């Protein structure tokens with residue numbers, strides 16, 4: 561395909577006339593953010609009228625739901641009640657922090673169902689609702705498994721994770737997400753930012769010989785990032801070429817003064833070495849990316865339904881299933897910290913890098929997913 565056109569907004573070479581997909585997404589998002597209160601009310605009404613449409617991703621109800629939730633945080637208890645009444649249990653995010661009567665409704669369907677798929681959906685819905693009763697229900701099902709459990713791959717405590725939390729054997733809640741979210745936005749040249757994506761390093765990767773990169777550097781002392789509870793710098797270091805081909809996530813320890821110690825890693829399938837596909841211009845575009853931390857926080861699901869937004873905190877857009885890593889030092893679940901969409905820093909690449917942290921051990925993990 562010949563690239564004879566250019567995106568009128570960002571200048572990327574394209575094989576067709578019009579905006580590139582990222583500028584198109586950005587335009588759609590800005591349109592949604594400009595909706596008037598009347599327009600939002602209208603969208604809510606339509607969603608409630610066609611709540612069954614939520615189960616079909618090609619229906620307008622589905623995209624409208626995600627716009628209302630992720631960009632505007634505008635899902636109301638009335639919508640949640642309508643979903644429950646229509647027995648719509650997907651996507652589970654519709655029930656995020658739903659009121660108690662809705663929770664009780666979800667709980668009674670879950671406790672009565674004999675269908676494994678329905679049970680899986682309902683556990684996810686309760687995970688999103690997320691209060692102590694929801695926890696007790698999932699805990700009870702973990703301790704006394706129902707017959708449908710045999711047809712599912714994982715336990716209720718893993719389903720709980722999709723709501724950003726889980727529980728231990730004693731039933732104590734463990735938080736897996738931060739309750740604040742900031743996007744990274746395109747900044748002006750030399751703009752100060754407490755978050756830097758993609759800083760080149762001098763050392764090289766033992767698997768491919770390419771450059772190691774501090775893929776994510778964050779200064780927890782910035783006022784906006786106080787919610788992380790980190791009194792200094794967090795650095796996540798990996799080989800961008802190999803991170804998707806490792807046997808498990810990449811890990812490193814960090815010190816609050818900016819130090820980093822990379823843990824040894826193995827390639828998937830015990831491969832001996834890896835070819836380096838990164839060209840000098842790829843490293844360059846990665847290091848020169850324009851992203852800075854946004855001035856203001858956004859709804860928690862802001863980055864959960866689009867493939868062009870890098871976020872810190874909140875919920876990730878898991879390409880495959882959600883996957884919380886276990887800290888290799890203390891064995892406790894790590895907390896989801898940030899997502900980086902590869903294509904936003906290296907044109908034409910695919911997938912997402914998910915960064916998690918154990919603040920106790922000062923260890924980060926990085927894992928790659930793609931469709």
Ligand SMILES: [Zn+2]
Pocket residue numbers: 567568569570571572579580581582583584
């Ligand atoms: Zn563009």
Ligand SMILES: [Zn+2]
Pocket residue numbers: 765766767768769770799800801802803834
């Ligand atoms: Zn490498």
Ligand SMILES: [Zn+2]
Pocket residue numbers: 887888889890891892918920921922923
């Ligand atoms: Zn730990």
